[in-house]
Amino acid sequence: MSIVIRDGLVITATGATPTDVLVSGERVAALASPDSGLADRWVTGADQVIDATGRYVIPGGVDVHTHLEMPFGGTFSSDTFETGTIAAAWGGTTTIIDFAVQPKGSSLLSALDRWHEKADGQAAVDYGFHLILSDVNDATLKEMDACVDAGVNSFKMFMAYPGVFYATDGDILRAMSRARDIGAMVMMHAENGIAIDQLVTEALAEGRTEPVHHGVTRPTELEAEATHRAIALAKVTGSPLYIVHLSASEALSAVTAARDTGQNVFAETCPQYLFLSLDDLDRPDFEGAKYVASPPLRPRSHQAELWRGLRTNDLSVVSTDHCPFCFKEQKELGRGDFSKIPNGMPGVEHRMDLLHQGVVRGEISLPRWVEITSTTPARMFGLYPRKGTIGPGSDADIVIYDPRAVQTLSVQTHHMNVDYSAYEGLQVLGRVETVVSRGQVVLDRGSFLGRTGHGRFLAREPCQYLH
Numbered sequence: 001m002s003i004v005i006r007d008g009l010v011i012t013a014t015g016a017t018p019t020d021v022l023v024s025g026e027r028v029a030a031l032a033s034p035d036s037g038l039a040d041r042w043v044t045g046a047d048q049v050i051d052a053t054g055r056y057v058i059p060g061g062v063d064v065h066t067h068l069e070m071p072f073g074g075t076f077s078s079d080t081f082e083t084g085t086i087a088a089a090w091g092g093t094t095t096i097i098d099f100a101v102q103p104k105g106s107s108l109l110s111a112l113d114r115w116h117e118k119a120d121g122q123a124a125v126d127y128g129f130h131l132i133l134s135d136v137n138d139a140t141l142k143e144m145d146a147c148v149d150a151g152v153n154s155f156k157m158f159m160a161y162p163g164v165f166y167a168t169d170g171d172i173l174r175a176m177s178r179a180r181d182i183g184a185m186v187m188m189h190a191e192n193g194i195a196i197d198q199l200v201t202e203a204l205a206e207g208r209t210e211p212v213h214h215g216v217t218r219p220t221e222l223e224a225e226a227t228h229r230a231i232a233l234a235k236v237t238g239s240p241l242y243i244v245h246l247s248a249s250e251a252l253s254a255v256t257a258a259r260d261t262g263q264n265v266f267a268e269t270c271p272q273y274l275f276l277s278l279d280d281l282d283r284p285d286f287e288g289a290k291y292v293a294s295p296p297l298r299p300r301s302h303q304a305e306l307w308r309g310l311r312t313n314d315l316s317v318v319s320t321d322h323c324p325f326c327f328k329e330q331k332e333l334g335r336g337d338f339s340k341i342p343n344g345m346p347g348v349e350h351r352m353d354l355l356h357q358g359v360v361r362g363e364i365s366l367p368r369w370v371e372i373t374s375t376t377p378a379r380m381f382g383l384y385p386r387k388g389t390i391g392p393g394s395d396a397d398i399v400i401y402d403p404r405a406v407q408t409l410s411v412q413t414h415h416m417n418v419d420y421s422a423y424e425g426l427q428v429l430g431r432v433e434t435v436v437s438r439g440q441v442v443l444d445r446g447s448f449l450g451r452t453g454h455g456r457f458l459a460r461e462p463c464q465y466l467h
């Protein structure tokens with residue numbers, strides 16, 4: 001199977017250039033300047049020719065933070081590997097990295113087995129795993145080695161959620177030391193969960209039960225404090241650190257300061273923190289529950305700093321933290337008690353389009369759009385140059401993007417298995433037109449042409465920013 005993509009503007013992290021692309025089998029075979037005439041030769045015998053005139057040709061998105069079928073708050077996130085990866089493809093994301101959950105008292109390797117069972121034969125695009133390390137003991141620390149050998153070399157820990165995933169500073173110190181020794185990455189959910197739980201108890205005792213109090217009881221100071229503490233623990237141990245879903249400008253300041261000293265600290269933010277705000281959590285009639293996630297949405301004033309961080313690389317990745325729960329029956333578990341609302345929001349389908357609005361508004365450049373949504377995530381988690389770029393030898397994960405199309409985001413038209421859109425009615429400029437995943441056209445002009453089982457597990461190399 002060979003495909004020629006002609007006359008598009010190929011955008012990578014390093015620039016935007018009119019380029020023709022030859023795909024052969026699952027890989028990119030060659031790139032050529034349109035005036036070289038090479039594409040005229042390629043089309044002879046090609047199985048398919050895609051005219052990309054007026055379109056961007058970008059590497060498929062790499063979303064390194066999803067939660068499919070994740071157990072949380074007495075229920076499960078509502079997208080499966082089938083529905084979640086199909087929605088990802090619709091949005092131009094051709095690789096996801098999902099979090100396998102180690103329940104307390106069980107082994108890391110059994111968590112990994114469980115996640116392989118969920119994903120095997122179900123995924124429409126390629127996928128890898130991180131592990132949620134919720135039980136630190138001699139046995140699990142030892143097991144981290146075997147996980148790295150199995151292609152899973154990043155371990156998420158939680159300074160939040162006491163009694164569920166919470167890790168003490170001592171646990172974190174031990175896991176970081178191990179990660180340092182075996183070339184693994186610790187990913188941190190940085191919120192001070194002990195203090196937050198106290199604030200939650202006080203709010204509920206005072207009858208403050210509405211969704212907005214989820215935000216009020218998780219103040220930015222407690223994200224900044226935990227971020228700072230995680231950075232200090234990483235420094236003491238000499239371990240690299242990746243802060244997940246950073247939402248607050250004070251937390252970003254801690255990351256910026258650490259990076260300025262040369263410490264291997266990295267951070268991601270998510271579209272919800274760039275486009276939504278605490279006002280959404282305060283929507284009437286329990287609608288705010290749709291926006292409950294942790295860390296919470298922040299006052300809009302934080303957004304300018306997050307965009308600044310994306311420009312200066314203090315924030316180097318945008319992932320979705322896709323963790324959808326339906327409003328009916330799932331979010332509704334928390335009517336009358338915000339602490340029982342399952343934490344998480346849908347978003348895997350909209351990341352590329354939303355970040356493209358950053359280009360439209362002049363917040364980021366076209367190459368930076370590709371860099372933070374595809375190239376850096378691939379490098380950060382050991383997938384580059386197989387993923388994250390368009391170059392000879394790379395997997396042919398390619399998105400043809402129409403920058404002038406106008407679309408309105410809505411539950412009526414999205415493909416995520418969730419009964420609401422966090423961006424209902426939002427009009428965006430730009431739309432995915434065609435998606436190629438490992439040389440197969442899986443989506444074209446509004447028709448899904450892929451199949452479950454096409455997506456393969458990706459065993460990953462260590463983070464490619466460490467020396």
Ligand code: URP
Pocket residue numbers: 067189245292293294295321323343344345
């Ligand atoms: O609220 C969130 N973010 N839910 C998913 C779990 C996590 O902490 O990432």
Ligand code: ZN
Pocket residue numbers: 189244245294
């Ligand atoms: Zn988290």
Ligand code: ZN
Pocket residue numbers: 065066067321322323
């Ligand atoms: Zn998450």
